[in-house]
Amino acid sequence: MDITLERLDEILLEHDYDQCALIAVLQQVQHEAGYLSAAVLVKLSERLGVPAARLQALSTFYKCFSLVPTGRHKVAVCMGTACHVRGGTQVLEALERELRIKSGRTTPDRRFTLESVRCLGCCSLAPVVRVGEKVYGSMDQRKVVRVLKEHQ
Numbered sequence: 307m308d309i310t311l312e313r314l315d316e317i318l319l320e321h322d323y324d325q326c327a328l329i330a331v332l333q334q335v336q337h338e339a340g341y342l343s344a345a346v347l348v349k350l351s352e353r354l355g356v357p358a359a360r361l362q363a364l365s366t367f368y369k370c371f372s373l374v375p376t377g378r379h380k381v382a383v384c385m386g387t388a389c390h391v392r393g394g395t396q397v398l399e400a401l402e403r404e405l406r407i408k409s410g411r412t413t414p415d416r417r418f419t420l421e422s423v424r425c426l427g428c429c430s431l432a433p434v435v436r437v438g439e440k441v442y443g444s445m446d447q448r449k450v451v452r453v454l455k456e457h458q
Contacts, residue, residue: 308339308375309346318353325354332365340416341372377412377419379457381405381437386425388432393446397433398422400447404454418454 317334321327331350336342342365351358365371383389383398398420402408405418412419428434431443435450437457442449 308341308343309335311349313338314346314349315353318350323354325356328354328356328361328364329368332361332371336371340378341375344373375412375416377416379418379437381418381420381435382423382426383409383421384424384426384428384432384434384436385422386429386432388429389426389434392432394433396447397435397445397450400450401435401454404450418457 314335317331317338320334321331331354332342335346335350339346347358347361347365350356351361365373381401383394383401385394385398398409401420405413405420407413407418407420409420409422426434426436426441428441428443431441433443433445435442435445435453437453442453445453
């Protein structure tokens with residue numbers, strides 16, 4: 307478990323141990339731990355009196371949650387129509403080569419998680435890559451190394 311039991315209890319207290327706040331609790335735990343471990347889901351189930359199956363269902367239904375460790379920097383490559391037409395596939399391939407992982411994977415040092423997404427909503431900047439909250443437009447294969455170096 308990448309988050310302490312004390313911190314887990316603090317998060318639950320912030321939400322008054324309210325079962326209606328399950329998604330907010332899961333989001334906060336994932337933000338701090340990087341993912342939702344099986345141990346965390348079991349502890350949340352015990353502390354909230356919510357069936358573990360319900361927590362598992364929530365954490366697998368929403369794409370924003372991960373049950374495996376993710377990287378410190380989440381790299382999202384837009385593969386929507388505009389980005390695809392303007393070279394998004396080549397940008398994704400360049401990132402896979404530089405990071406030595408495939409889309410949907412995390413580097414062994416947990417520095418980067420790479421994923422392709424359907425649309426980032428920045429079509430006029432296509433192709434687009436987002437690292438964390440920072441958006442990079444008009445990306446090409448040459449810019450990939452520079453962007454990654456910014457987040458070392």
